[in-house]
Structure formats: C-alpha cells, structure tokens
Amino acid sequence: MARGFFLTLEGGEGAGKSTNLRFVQSCLEAAGKPVLMTREPGGTALGEALRAVLLDANQSPVDPLAELLMMFAARAQHVEDVIKPALAEGYWVVCDRFTDATYAYQGGGRGLPRDTIATLETMVQGDLRPDLTILLDLPVAVGMQRAGARDAAPDRIEQESQDFFERVRAAYRERAQQFPQRYCVVDASQDLPAVQSGIRAALETVMAKRS
Ligand SMILES: Nc1ncnc2c1ncn2[C@@H]1O[C@H](COP(=O)(O)OP(=O)(O)OP(=O)(O)O)[C@@H](O)[C@H]1O
Numbered sequence: 001m002a003r004g005f006f007l008t009l010e011g012g013e014g015a016g017k018s019t020n021l022r023f024v025q026s027c028l029e030a031a032g033k034p035v036l037m038t039r040e041p042g043g044t045a046l047g048e049a050l051r052a053v054l055l056d057a058n059q060s061p062v063d064p065l066a067e068l069l070m071m072f073a074a075r076a077q078h079v080e081d082v083i084k085p086a087l088a089e090g091y092w093v094v095c096d097r098f099t100d101a102t103y104a105y106q107g108g109g110r111g112l113p114r115d116t117i118a119t120l121e122t123m124v125q126g127d128l129r130p131d132l133t134i135l136l137d138l139p140v141a142v143g144m145q146r147a148g149a150r151d152a153a154p155d156r157i158e159q160e161s162q163d164f165f166e167r168v169r170a171a172y173r174e175r176a177q178q179f180p181q182r183y184c185v186v187d188a189s190q191d192l193p194a195v196q197s198g199i200r201a202a203l204e205t206v207m208a209k210r211s
C-alpha cells in the first residue's frame with residue numbers, strides 16, 4: 001500500500017494540541033482516512049515509562065543532555081515500533097508533539113546546540129520527517145492561563161519560568177520560518193471554532209494533494 005501521511009501537532013503549554021488532536025482525527029476519519037493517533041514523549045510502553053520520568057515534578061534536577069537523550073530514546077522506540085509500520089501500511093499518523101518540540105524545548109528552552117539535536121534526529125529517524133506540522137502559536141501567558149485552568153498539578157516542564165517558555169515559542173516560530181512548506185501556523189489565541197477552521201483548511205489542502 002502507498003505510504004501514509006505523517007502529521008504532527010506542536011505548540012507550547014496549553015496551546016490546544018490535545019483538544020485539536022481529536023478534531024484532526026474526526027476530520028480525517030470523516031474523509032475516510034485510516035488514522036493512528038499517538039503522542040510524544042510516549043506512544044509505546046517504553047516511551048510512556050520515559051514520559052513519566054521526564055514529567056515527574058518530584059524528579060531531582062535532570063541534566064539537559066540526559067533529558068534530550070531520554071526524549072530520543074523514547075522516540076527511537078516510537079519510530080520503529082509504531083510510526084514507520086503505520087506509515088508503511090498507509091495510515092495517517094497524527095502525533096501530539098514530535099522532534100520540533102525537541103528543537104523548541106531542549107534547543108530553545110534549555111539552550112542545547114541545534115547541531116546536537118540534528119545529529120540525534122538523523123540517527124533516530126533517518127530521513128523520516130513530518131509531512132505536515134500544525135503549529136498552534138499563542139502568547140505564553142494565554143497558554144499558561146489555559147493550562148492552569150485544568151485541574152492537574154503542573155508537571156516538571158510546566159514548572160519552568162516565563163523566559164523558558166518565551167524561548168520555546170521563539171524556537172517554534174523560527175522552525176516554522178525555516179520549513180514553510182511543511183509548517184502551517186495557526187493563531188491559537190483565537191476561539192476554538194476559528195482555530196479549527198484554520199486546521200480544517202490545512203487538512204483539506206493536504207488531502208486534496210494526496211487524492
Ligand atoms: N481556542 C481555545 N480557546 C479557549 N480555550 C481553549 C482553546 N483551545 C483549547 N482550550 C482549552 O485550553 C486548555 C488547554 O488545552 P489542551 O489541553 O488541548 O492544550 P495542550 O496544548 O494539549 O497543552 P499541554 O501542552 O499541556 O499538553 C483546555 O482546557 C482546553 O479546553
């Protein structure tokens with residue numbers, strides 16, 4: 001069967017990734033596409049175990065390089081066990097965060113060299129890159145307010161400073177400028193119907209190209 005389609009959703013804390021993931025799923029399924037939903041870090045038993053370590057708010061300070069390697073360890077398992085096989089079977093794989101998040105958080109946020117991330121990206125993914133990345137972009141304060149309105153206590157990453165999240169946002173926007181053909185940037189500060197009409201337009205464009 002033809003190779004499927006690899007779609008990732010990116011954005012800072014509270015941007016609406018999880019909310020809109022379900023919307024993406026329903027749009028694709030309504031168009032008759034076979035869809036596989038997954039997330040990072042996670043997506044496999046090993047990945048979810050690493051996610052628990054990475055997000056544990058009680059974890060003693062985690063060295064940035066150790067954090068980066070755990071992200072890619074989870075990703076290696078996810079790519080080999082889930083993403084590549086699903087794409088080979090023709091699935092539309094929809095992933096809540098992927099390597100662009102690593103460039104944003106471990107690169108922009110933590111300040112790790114982009115070259116180091118790029119080396120690991122090639123090692124783990126070969127030439128696998130998303131076909132479409134929807135970046136939900138919004139001011140840090142708005143995202144924090146939305147995330148804060150949820151009940152859960154802040155995880156280890158959510159406890160970072162405002163400056164950290166400003167660097168994350170800037171790094172995401174830089175990635176979008178660097179790869180304009182792959183990225184669709186949606187103004188996520190809008191109300192949900194407006195955000196979703198932007199997402200729907202992006203999906204219709206890629207589905208038209210694929211059909
Ligand atoms: N466009 C919107 N307008 C107002 N509220 C929204 C909008 N989109 C999402 N929300 C709400 O904001 C909160 C955060 O959304 P969501 O959990 O989808 O974000 P997320 O990007 O997955 O966050 P995280 O990075 O923490 O996983 C939720 O309570 C959601 O209902």
Ligand SMILES: [Mg+2]
Nearest residue numbers: 017018019096
């Ligand atoms: Mg989420």
